Amino acid sequence: MIFAFDIVILVFLVIAAIIALSVKDLLSASMIFGIYGFLICLLWAEMGAVDVAFTEAAVGAGISAVLMIATVFNTKRKSSD
Amino acid sequence: MSLFIDIISWIAILGGSFFAITGAIGLFRFPDFYSRTHAAGKGDTLSSFLVILGFAVYQLKDFESFSHDWPVLLVILKLLAVSVFIFMTSPTSTHALMDAGWEDKVKPEIGEGKPNHLNDDCGKF
Amino acid sequence: MRLSQIFATIAVVITGCILLYGVSDFPGFGDPHSPANAGVPGSESVSQYFITESYGDTKVPNLVTSVLADYRGYDTMFETVVIFAAGMAIFAILGAVGGGGQPREQSEEPFFVNGDHSRIIVGTTCRLLVPVIQLFALYVIGHGHYSPGGGFQGGVILAASFIIIALSSNLNAALRRLSEANYLRIACIGILIYAGFGVLCQVLEGNFLDYGLLQPVLLTDGPEMARSHSMLGVEIGVAFTVTAIMFAIYANLSSRGTLRDGL
Numbered sequence: 001m002i003f004a005f006d007i008v009i010l011v012f013l014v015i016a017a018i019i020a021l022s023v024k025d026l027l028s029a030s031m032i033f034g035i036y037g038f039l040i041c042l043l044w045a046e047m048g049a050v051d052v053a054f055t056e057a058a059v060g061a062g063i064s065a066v067l068m069i070a071t072v073f074n075t076k077r078k079s080s081d
Numbered sequence: 082m083s084l085f086i087d088i089i090s091w092i093a094i095l096g097g098s099f100f101a102i103t104g105a106i107g108l109f110r111f112p113d114f115y116s117r118t119h120a121a122g123k124g125d126t127l128s129s130f131l132v133i134l135g136f137a138v139y140q141l142k143d144f145e146s147f148s149h150d151w152p153v154l155l156v157i158l159k160l161l162a163v164s165v166f167i168f169m170t171s172p173t174s175t176h177a178l179m180d181a182g183w184e185d186k187v188k189p190e191i192g193e194g195k196p197n198h199l200n201d202d203c204g205k206f
Numbered sequence: 207m208r209l210s211q212i213f214a215t216i217a218v219v220i221t222g223c224i225l226l227y228g229v230s231d232f233p234g235f236g237d238p239h240s241p242a243n244a245g246v247p248g249s250e251s252v253s254q255y256f257i258t259e260s261y262g263d264t265k266v267p268n269l270v271t272s273v274l275a276d277y278r279g280y281d282t283m284f285e286t287v288v289i290f291a292a293g294m295a296i297f298a299i300l301g302a303v304g305g306g307g308q309p310r311e312q313s314e315e316p317f318f319v320n321g322d323h324s325r326i327i328v329g330t331t332c333r334l335l336v337p338v339i340q341l342f343a344l345y346v347i348g349h350g351h352y353s354p355g356g357g358f359q360g361g362v363i364l365a366a367s368f369i370i371i372a373l374s375s376n377l378n379a380a381l382r383r384l385s386e387a388n389y390l391r392i393a394c395i396g397i398l399i400y401a402g403f404g405v406l407c408q409v410l411e412g413n414f415l416d417y418g419l420l421q422p423v424l425l426t427d428g429p430e431m432a433r434s435h436s437m438l439g440v441e442i443g444v445a446f447t448v449t450a451i452m453f454a455i456y457a458n459l460s461s462r463g464t465l466r467d468g469l
Contacts, residue, residue: 067455
């Protein structure tokens with residue numbers, strides 16, 4: 001556990017989360033959510049939980065981004081609020 | 082020997098970081114979609130290859146005899162396999178992105194007074 | 207800014223401050239004496255017990271897998287059931303809303319369109335990568351009790367390879383490899399494998415999912431190795447369900463439940 005590295009990842013995590021919530025274009029939001037997933041994966045790998053990091057890289061960053069983009073393509077692209 | 086390996090791996094890693102930064106600067110500074118994607122894709126591929134090469138060379142520090150230290154060679158082989166896959170996937174994803182832009186009629190920016198054939202063809206192929 | 211937004215912001219800030227205040231009472235990172243770890247007879251704490259004893263109990267070097275599939279195997283079984291139920295819910299909703307149940311038209315397009323210049327690069331790369339991804343997924347499933355990995359991760363990677371086929375060509379090409387009837391069948395078989403290991407232990411007059419009793423069935427050296435092999439079997443069951451359900455969710459979402467055309 002490296003403290004400086006932790007702080008950098010957590011700051012990027014908060015920025016990615018805020019941007020993913022505030023952006024109007026849902027396609028961009030799902031892409032940024034993929035970035036969020038990779039950052040969480042990095043955080044877990046850095047904390048030594050390699051199994052959880054592996055799951056997050058496969059599920060959170062890989063499949064869920066694809067599923068969200070597939071959903072956005074079949075519904076509206078612009079967020080209403 | 083150890084110093085030699087250190088120097089080579091540092092050159093590779095720093096070179097990779099340099100190309101990553103130039104790719105990022107190009108992503109911000111270039112005028113239109115195509116040249117930006119070009120900068121990001123090229124810089125990303127070469128920089129990740131150089132950084133992984135640096136890691137692989139650094140692993141050679143632990144290598145003394147084949148019978149005892151063969152897991153080191155396995156690590157190097159895995160790192161090189163990762164770089165081979167990045168060399169396959171990263172240009173392909175850049176190509177797919179550019180192709181999607183071309184089909185979506187994103188116009189390339191071309192300077193004043195230059196011959197311009199691209200704007201008419203945009204989205205046709 | 208409207209009044210409701212101001213009140214919402216104030217409420218969020220106050221709740222955040224209370225939560226941050228609560229963080230100061232938390233135990234330290236990896237503290238063996240934290241309340242969550244306490245209370246195992248014969249050992250200092252739960253995590254200490256897993257670290258020192260799990261290899262002797264199960265002969266599995268990756269203690270995450272031994273905890274996941276053996277010590278709390280009941281929990282993992284119902285996690286798999288939750289994934290299965292989520293998939294069934296998505297089929298039910300999209301099948302009712304979309305035009306599910308209509309006969310699928312089988313287009314006769316080849317797997318990768320060779321003449322189309324915009325597809326040839328992506329198609330060739332995916333054709334080269336898909337076997338490697340599937341091989342790696344099988345490695346992750348089969349090697350899950352020696353290195354990081356296991357049924358969930360390997361199953362998701364295996365499903366990703368089918369999704370890559372669907373993305374690089376079209377959904378029909380992927381459905382020809384894993385059709386609707388087959389993925390439903392595979393999803394059910396996965397849960398049956400997992401539950402079958404549990405029921406087999408009960409048939410041998412033990413507790414549900416007490417793998418050590420399977421030693422006469424699996425013909426291993428001792429109950430520890432029986433636990434190790436049963437964990438591999440259970441992971442394969444999880445991988446079956448996760449692969450089928452993940453691909454099925456993608457296929458249904460991308461085609462609005464009709465399983466035609468896709469993205």
